[in-house]
Amino acid sequence: xxxxxxxxxxxxxxxxxxxxxxxxxxxxxxxxxxxxxxxxxxxxxxxxxxxxxxxxxxxxxxxxxxxxxxxxxxxxxxxxxxxxxxxxxxxxxxxxxxxxxxxxxxxxxxxxxxxxxxxxxxxxxxxxxxxxxxxxxxxxxxxxxxxxxxxxxxxxxxxxxxxxxxxxxxxxxxxxxxxxxxxxxxxxxxxxxxxxxxxxxxxxxxxxxxxxxxxxxxxxxxxxxxxxxxxx
Amino acid sequence: xxxxxxxxxxxxxxxxxxxxxxxxxxxxxxxxxxxxxxxxxxxxxxxxxxxxxxxxxxxxxxxxxxxxxxxxxxxxxxxxxxxxxxxxxxxxxxxxxxxxxxxxxxxxxxxxxxxxxxxxxxxxxxxxxxxxxxxxxxxxxxxxxxxxxxxxxxxxxxxxxxxxxxxxxxxxxxxxxxxxxxxxxxxxxxxxxxxxxxxxxxxxxxxxxxxxxxxxxx
Numbered sequence: 266x267x268x269x270x271x272x273x274x275x276x277x278x279x280x281x282x283x284x285x286x287x288x289x290x291x292x293x294x295x296x297x298x299x300x301x302x303x304x305x306x307x308x309x310x311x312x313x314x315x316x317x318x319x320x321x322x323x324x325x326x327x328x329x330x331x332x333x334x335x336x337x338x339x340x341x342x343x344x345x346x347x348x349x350x351x352x353x354x355x356x357x358x359x360x361x362x363x364x365x366x367x368x369x370x371x372x373x374x375x376x377x378x379x380x381x382x383x384x385x386x387x388x389x390x391x392x393x394x395x396x397x398x399x400x401x402x403x404x405x406x407x408x409x410x411x412x413x414x415x416x417x418x419x420x421x422x423x424x425x426x427x428x429x430x431x432x433x434x435x436x437x438x439x440x441x442x443x444x445x446x447x448x449x450x451x452x453x454x455x456x457x458x459x460x461x462x463x464x465x466x467x468x469x470x471x472x473x474x475x476x477x478x479x480x481x482x483x484x485x486x487x488x489x490x491x492x493x494x495x496x497x
Numbered sequence: 498x499x500x501x502x503x504x505x506x507x508x509x510x511x512x513x514x515x516x517x518x519x520x521x522x523x524x525x526x527x528x529x530x531x532x533x534x535x536x537x538x539x540x541x542x543x544x545x546x547x548x549x550x551x552x553x554x555x556x557x558x559x560x561x562x563x564x565x566x567x568x569x570x571x572x573x574x575x576x577x578x579x580x581x582x583x584x585x586x587x588x589x590x591x592x593x594x595x596x597x598x599x600x601x602x603x604x605x606x607x608x609x610x611x612x613x614x615x616x617x618x619x620x621x622x623x624x625x626x627x628x629x630x631x632x633x634x635x636x637x638x639x640x641x642x643x644x645x646x647x648x649x650x651x652x653x654x655x656x657x658x659x660x661x662x663x664x665x666x667x668x669x670x671x672x673x674x675x676x677x678x679x680x681x682x683x684x685x686x687x688x689x690x691x692x693x694x695x696x697x698x699x700x701x702x703x704x705x706x707x708x709x710x711x712x713x714x715x
Contacts, residue, residue, distance in 0.1 A: 291545045291582070292568040294561065317582070344621030345568070353620055362613075362620070365544065366586025366628030373583040385590060385631040389609075389662035392627065422562075434579055435546050436562040441581045469581075486561035489568040492553040 268428045268472070269457070270479045273303035276451045280416055282309045283336075287372065287412065287443040288316040288326060289419035292345070292489050295436030296325050297420040299453045299481035305332055315339040315412055317368060317439050319349045324487050333357070339412075341365035345489060364392060367409055369442060374411035376445025376474065381410045417447025420481070421470075424454035425463055428472030437469065445474045453481040498690040499671035500713075505639050507532040507715060508686075509598055509669050512637060513539050520544060520589070520629060522599030523567040525639040529598055540576075542594055544625040546585045549577030566625065586625065590632045597633035599626060601640045601665075603655045606681035606702030608665040610638065611657035623660060630661030642670035642699050649701035651675070651682055672696050674713065680705050686713045 270276045277300055280286065290296030304312075305328050312335050319338055320327035329335050330348050337359040343349050352358035363371075364386040374382050383406035387393050397408040419440040422433035430452055432440055444450050457480035500508070506528035513519065513529075517539045521527050530552075533539060541550040543565040550565055551572035559570040573579075588594065603611040610630060613623035630636055643649055651668065668675045673696055674686040681703025684696055689712055697704060 291566075292564065294545075294564050294568070340622060342622035342624035350620060354617070360620075362622045364623055364627035365582070365625040366590060369582035369586050386628040388631065390627065390659045392623075432581075434560065434562040434573075435543075435564055437579060437581050438545050439582045442583045488559060488561050488564075488570055490564070490570065491559055492569040492571070493556045493559060494553045496555050 266427065268476060268478050269426050270477050272479055273299035273453065273481065274306065276300060276453070276477045276479055277303045277307065277418070280304065280307070280309060283311045284309070284415045285313040285413070286315065287414045287417040287447055288314055289417070289438065289440035289443045290316065290318070290325070291435065291438035292318050293321065293325050293487045295420050295432070295438050295440055296320070297418045297453050298484055300418045300451060301325060301328060304334065305329060308332070308334070310334045311336045313337040313339065315368070315414060317341050317365060319343045319346045321345050321489065322348050324485070330358070337361065339363065339368070341368050369439060371409055371412045372439065372442040372446040375413070376442055379411060381408050383407065384409050412446055414447050415449065417443045417450045419444045419450065419452050421452055421454045423456045423458060423463060424452055424475070424478050425458050425460050425472070426478065427460050428452065428475030428478050429463055429468045430454070430470040430475060431463055431467060432469050441470045444470045449477070450475050451477045453479055455481065455484060498688065499642075500688045501671070503528060504715070505669055505671060508674065508713060509637055509639055510534060512596065513537050515539075517595040518542055518548070518593060520594050520597045520633070522597070522626070524600045526598040526600060527567065542585075542588070543571070544582075544585050544589065544629070546580050546582055547571075547573070547577065549574045551577070586628050589625075589628055592632060592634055594633055595635065597629045597636045598639055599629065599636070601638045601650070603650050603652055603657055604638055604640065604665055604668055605652050605655045606677065608663040608677045609655050610660045610665050611655040612660050614658045616658065626660050630664045636665050637667045637669060638665050640668065640670055642672045649699050651700045651702050653702045672699065683707050684710055686711055688713055
């Protein structure tokens with residue numbers, strides 16, 4: 266078993282134009298910086314990206330938007346990206362906005378082998394248009410389908426060479442369930458260790474879900490909203 | 498005098514009860530955390546995957562891996578827990594969160610809310626708002642009573658795309674506190690110095706004034 270690849274370029278080498286990708290992260294927290302940079306370098310386009318957010322103008326998925334590599338975004342919130350809003354309002358970019366919990370759960374369903382789930386969010390809104398509705402215990406639920414994604418690209422704090430992953434703080438966010446949902450899952454980690462160096466009880470995503478892993482480099486970890494209080 | 502944002506937050510904080518798990522949205526709702534009453538202990542949920550959200554970090558202690566749902570740097574507290582987004586919305590959907598406070602562009606007198614999209618103008622997305630309003634047991638909206646043009650945001654029917662239907666129970670605006678009932682908005686408190694006439698003039702939806710309406714006390 267060898268899941269370790271040398272770097273981001275090797276990890277994404279078979280991602281071609283037209284592919285559907287999941288990209289982990291919430292805002293700029295826990296995003297796969299190295300793989301995004303490699304996708305920009307490779308210049309693939311017509312991508313469908315499933316990601317909670319679309320980065321900011323000059324970082325994260327924003328870098329791919331600048332190069333017009335994205336055909337369609339499936340996200341819950343895109344408010345931090347002016348270029349995104351411009352492409353969307355001008356019709357250059359297709360977008361499907363879906364509730365954040367629905368996004369997470371559609372990833373989870375894929376990772377758990379469930380074709381669809383009934384969810385509350387969005388009943389009576391445009392999110393529910395054209396979808397099957399069913400009443401359970403007096404409440405109306407919408408049928409939402411599991412995502413079908415060619416690749417999932419996630420970022421973990423630590424991983425071992427067998428693909429077991431551990432996340433740090435709120436950089437966990439969408440990463441675990443996306444890791445479980447990809448047909449091919451690529452994990453970039455800050456620390457790549459040998460099997461046995463992570464306590465099995467502490468593993469968040471077991472390696473069975475991860476196909477390729479590498480230790481990333483030069484993480485910028487940009488902060489979107491730096492909020493602090495003064496020391497007394 | 499209409500309330501300022503801090504005062505709206507301060508009034509909402511009086512709704513917090515000991516032991517509550519609370520999700521505070523972005524904007525005025527975030528300020529509620531500054532006014533938690535003495536003797537009341539609540540746990541703040543941030544839907545990106547944190548229970549037990551602490552205050553902003555001290556200068557120099559910011560951690561890019563530790564943020565809230567508004568992408569602000571925050572801290573953990575003793576007893577905090579971190580989890581993934583699916584579990585986060587699982588606990589919301591399962592009704593474990595006792596109170597949700599969020600902002601709105603429009604609220605209708607039947608409890609409908611619109612806060613995520615202005616067609617052709619602003620497309621930011623709903624984030625977790627649709628999940629929260631669909632599932633939370635108790636939802637309070639913090640909002641300005643009118644838009645910058647002076648038009649009522651408490652309406653007979655929302656004009657913008659909906660976030661949720663029939664889900665809002667209470668609105669705290671700069672003019673007062675309003676329960677949402679089968680009879681529409683019921684004004685239960687008015688802000689100091691605000692008249693019932695002003696509230697009536699600025700509320701487009703069905704409005705009743707509670708028999709025991711009183712001036713808000715801080």
